[in-house]
Amino acid sequence: MFNPRTASVDSDVLVSAVIPAYNTERYLRRAIESVLAQRYRPIECIVVDDGSTDGTGDIARSFGDRVRVIRQPNAGASAARNAGIEAARGAYIAFLDSDDYWLDTKLESQMRVLTAHPGLRLVSTHWAWLPSTTDPQSTSFSGPEFDEAALDILPGWETLLRDPYLGTPTVVVDACAAKSVGGFDVKLRSAEDIDFFLRLCEGHRYAVLKQQLVGFQMRQGSLTRTENSHRHNLDVLTRLSETRPEICERFGATLTECRLDIYGRWARASIFHGNGPRARTVLRDSRQFGRVPEYWRLWLKSYSAQMVKKVRDRLRPLAREDQSVR
Numbered sequence: 384m385f386n387p388r389t390a391s392v393d394s395d396v397l398v399s400a401v402i403p404a405y406n407t408e409r410y411l412r413r414a415i416e417s418v419l420a421q422r423y424r425p426i427e428c429i430v431v432d433d434g435s436t437d438g439t440g441d442i443a444r445s446f447g448d449r450v451r452v453i454r455q456p457n458a459g460a461s462a463a464r465n466a467g468i469e470a471a472r473g474a475y476i477a478f479l480d481s482d483d484y485w486l487d488t489k490l491e492s493q494m495r496v497l498t499a500h501p502g503l504r505l506v507s508t509h510w511a512w513l514p515s516t517t518d519p520q521s522t523s524f525s526g527p528e529f530d531e532a533a534l535d536i537l538p539g540w541e542t543l544l545r546d547p548y549l550g551t552p553t554v555v556v557d558a559c560a561a562k563s564v565g566g567f568d569v570k571l572r573s574a575e576d577i578d579f580f581l582r583l584c585e586g587h588r589y590a591v592l593k594q595q596l597v598g599f600q601m602r603q604g605s606l607t608r609t610e611n612s613h614r615h616n617l618d619v620l621t622r623l624s625e626t627r628p629e630i631c632e633r634f635g636a637t638l639t640e641c642r643l644d645i646y647g648r649w650a651r652a653s654i655f656h657g658n659g660p661r662a663r664t665v666l667r668d669s670r671q672f673g674r675v676p677e678y679w680r681l682w683l684k685s686y687s688a689q690m691v692k693k694v695r696d697r698l699r700p701l702a703r704e705d706q707s708v709r
Contacts, residue, residue, distance in 0.1 A: 396474050398423065398490055398555065401467030402430045403460045404481035408438040410600060413519040415446055417484035420524045423491040427451065429470055430481075431463040439481070461567035461575045464551075468558070468566045477555045482519075482600040485552075486526025489596040493555045495529055496590050500536060504587040505556040505580070507549040510597040517600065526596055533593040539584050540630075544637050547577040553597045556583060573615035581623065613649035613665075617642060639672050647675040650685070657692030659685035 400418045404411055411430070418428045428450045430443040434457030443452045453466055460480075468476060475497065477490060493506045537543070564582040567575045580589075620642055624631050631638065646669035653662035662685040669675050 395425075396494065397472060398426045398475045398477055398494070399467070399471035399473035399558065400426060400428045400477050400479055401464060401471060402428070402479050402481050403433055403463030403467065404430055404435060404439050404443065405433040405457065405460070405463070406435045406437045406439060407481040408435075408442055410482035410519045411439055411442045413484050413522055414479055414481050415443065415450060417486070417522075417524050418479065419446075419449060420487045421485065421490045422487050423494055426490065427471075427473060429453065429467045431455065431466045431470075433457050433459070433463040459569060459572075461569045461571065465566035465569070468561050471558055474558055475555050476558045476561055479552045483552045484522060484524065484598045484600075486596045486598075487524045488526035488528060490555065492529040492592060492594070492596065496534060496592060497555065500588070500590065502588065503536075503557075504560050504584050504589050505549075505554050506590045506592060507553040507555075508592045508594055508596040510550050510553055510599050511595045513598050513600050515601045519600070522598070527594055530592075530594055535591045535593065537589055537591065539587055539589065540581070541634055541637055543580060543584050543589065544634060544641055547580055547641075549576070549580055549591070550597065550599070551576045552599070554580075560587075571615060571619070573612040574619045577616060578619045578622075581619070613645055613652070616645050620645075642672045643669060643675050646672075647677070647681070650675065650681050654681065654684050654688040655692070657689040659688040662688065 402411075402414055402418070404414075407414075415428060415430065418426065428446075429452075430450055431453045432440045432443060433455060440452065440454060443450055451470065453470060455463065455466055464478060467478075475494075477493075479485060489508060493508070496506045497503055560583055564579070567579050569575075571578055620638055624638060646665055650662040650665045650669075653659070653665060663682060666675060666678060666682055666685075669678075675681065
């Protein structure tokens, strides 16, 4: 039996790293350096400058011929990723957002999995969230060695519907498959990654390596974008139901569970941000599909959401001060 822990990786298989970038001059150098620091070779690094107005393009070009830079008018992350997909020469494509970074064992571990399990459409990993105060210039790219026990090979659609949040910067995908399904849907403002993964993995297996091999950078406004994304996540499922009735017939119960899960997370996010009325609206809207787990508990918590947030905001500076004293 093939053992991905000890097997050598085919050094003839090119991987294309695609980095969409828009006004991220503070973080882009770290992202590119994390690609160039990968143990796996060969690799090409493609930066798609999506109409940046700061020094993003200059930073990308400063790496010379180690980085291919594509410049286009601002059209959004999906269009930038699609430009990278079209330009990619590799058999596999790995995505990385310009404010995030990879640990140096990421691609090597994923390519071991792809070599050991032919036919996989994608391999993702786990990730770690970085505080918004993290200094991008003081990052270590040293990653853990491949752990076979942390690998899950998953059958496809139903599993992915239940847990579609793979994190775009964690995935390596089959390049031909990515091109054949048309890349990312530029009409979706959010959840375009979920839509892409579902189309990519229809009828095919995928894998999740449960090792933290990517750093996700929190930035100002990230929490707001996360809350807004719930609506778009629901839009993906609605569109799937409308355009693919056979999917509804086969996975109807799973789709309902997924919708209720999204509504539940949306309500919790609204409560966390102190927006009780929004949480109650979300919970009411969810009733058309059933009942969110802990529905009444969340409903009651929504009435104290603003007060709890005020107390939390008041205590946060004291906690930081206490940590600095230690």
